[in-house]
Structures are given as structure tokens and as C-alpha cells.
Amino acid sequence: MASSKTGKSQPGNSQPEPTAHAAEIVREYGPFDGAEKIAGVTHDGQRVWAATGERLIAFDADSGQTTRTLDRVCDAGTAYDGTHLYQIAEQRIDKIDPVTGEVLATIPAPGHGLDSGLTWAEGSLWVGQYRDRKIHQIDPQTGAVIRTIESNRFVTGVTWVDGELWHATWEGDASEIRRIDPHSGTVIERLEMPPGIGISGLESDGADLFYCGGGSSGKVRAVRRPTSASRSPAGKATTPS
Numbered sequence: 001m002a003s004s005k006t007g008k009s010q011p012g013n014s015q016p017e018p019t020a021h022a023a024e025i026v027r028e029y030g031p032f033d034g035a036e037k038i039a040g041v042t043h044d045g046q047r048v049w050a051a052t053g054e055r056l057i058a059f060d061a062d063s064g065q066t067t068r069t070l071d072r073v074c075d076a077g078t079a080y081d082g083t084h085l086y087q088i089a090e091q092r093i094d095k096i097d098p099v100t101g102e103v104l105a106t107i108p109a110p111g112h113g114l115d116s117g118l119t120w121a122e123g124s125l126w127v128g129q130y131r132d133r134k135i136h137q138i139d140p141q142t143g144a145v146i147r148t149i150e151s152n153r154f155v156t157g158v159t160w161v162d163g164e165l166w167h168a169t170w171e172g173d174a175s176e177i178r179r180i181d182p183h184s185g186t187v188i189e190r191l192e193m194p195p196g197i198g199i200s201g202l203e204s205d206g207a208d209l210f211y212c213g214g215g216s217s218g219k220v221r222a223v224r225r226p227t228s229a230s231r232s233p234a235g236k237a238t239t240p241s
Contacts, residue, residue, distance in 0.1 A: 018188065169199070
């Protein structure tokens with residue numbers, strides 16, 4: 001059922017946010033051996049990668065079986081550019097060869113250790129700033145901030161899909177996946193997770209699923225992305241039947 005939680009202001013204006021609709025969790029993966037938490041997640045077109053603190057693990061989305069592990073510091077967001085992995089590790093972002101695990105380059109993280117989500121799109125890295133409630137587009141070669149989008153919620157995971165910018169939130173017992181306008185930060189669509197289920201990392205599979213890191217649960221959850229047919233003309237999701 002859809003929630004009726006509305007009335008909070010959008011970033012930069014007095015318009016209320018759209019109604020939140022229940023997120024459809026279609027599958028859970030994990031917990032994984034030796035992993036006490038899940039931070040960032042990404043998808044390489046075949047496998048899901050999850051950051052567990054000291055190891056990156058890759059698992060098959062169909063079987064759920066772990067297929068690869070890389071011993072790398074990985075305490076926040078993870079991204080994939082089609083060839084390389086990018087991983088937030090404390091105050092830096094490492095560019096990693098997914099085959100060998102070698103760190104090929106390192107750039108400073110814009111939040112200096114307070115970074116959260118990470119994704120790749122439009123030739124740039126996009127970095128979530130948790131408590132600052134911001135998303136930075138940065139140069140993947142230098143780490144220079146190109147532009148900043150403000151949110152009105154804590155930002156955990158970040159992802160782009162089909163030209164849409166989505167980010168995860170997690171405050172207290174509440175967590176959502178939000179589609180926002182990439183220019184103004186205005187919230188367009190909200191998917192609400194069940195109480196007590198948080199999202200620590202977010203990545204699209206490029207189609208109809210989001211992969212969501214589950215923090216200290218040690219799980220990754222697949223959530224259905226609303227299709228254009230399930231949305232009203234205004235761009236809001238219709239109530240699930």
C-alpha cells in the first residue's frame with residue numbers, strides 16, 4: 001500500500017514532496033561468509049559487486065553464489081565504468097582492475113572521509129555526501145568537483161539509469177529510494193522501504209532492478225524500479241496493485 005507521507009518541502013522551494021510508495025523487494029542475497037556489513041554496491045553487467053569493509057565480493061545475481069573476492073579497503077560506495085571498479089576507501093577513491101585487484105590510480109574523495117554513495121555516469125563519478133545531504137559530480141581523473149546537487153535527506157547510495165538520477169536515504173528507522181531532478185534536486189518519485197530496512201548503497205542493473213546494500217544486515221536486496229507504464233503522467237509512481 002502507498003504511504004501518505006507528504007508535506008515536507010523540496011530543496012529550494014516550498015512545494016510538498018510526492019507521496020511515497022512501497023518499494024517492491026523482489027529478492028535478498030546474503031549474508032555472505034566473512035562479511036558483517038554491506039556498504040557500496042555496483043553491477044558490471046553480469047555480476048553484483050558489494051563492498052564489505054575489507055573485501056570486495058562479486059556474486060551471480062541468478063544463483064546468489066559468490067564468484068570473486070578482492071582484498072581491498074571498501075568502506076563506502078562502489079562504481080563500475082564498463083572496465084574498472086571505483087571504490088571509496090576512507091578519504092580516497094581507488095580505481096581498481098576487477099581481474100587482478102590492482103589499484104591503478106587514486107583520487108581524493110570530495111567529502112574527506114564523509115563520503116557515501118558512488119556511481120559512474122556521463123563520463124563522471126557521482127559521489128554522495130551522507131550528512132551534508134549532497135551529490136557531487138567529480139572528474140574521475142583528478143577528483144575535482146564539477147557540480148553539486150543538494151538533497152533534503154541524508155544521501156547514501158547514488159545511481160543513474162535511463163537518464164534518471166536516483167539516490168538512497170537512510171535516517172533513523174526510515175530508508176527510501178528517491179528519483180530527483182538532476183538540476184534542481186527536486187524530488188520526483190519516492191520508494192519507501194519497510195521500517196527497519198536501510199539502504200547503505202545503491203546501483204541500477206541498467207534495466208528494471210536496483211541493488212541495495214543493507215548495512216549491518218549483511219544483505220543485498222533487489223528492488224523493482226517502477227516502469228513508465230506504472231507511473232502517472234506527472235512522473236509519480238501509481239499505487240501498487
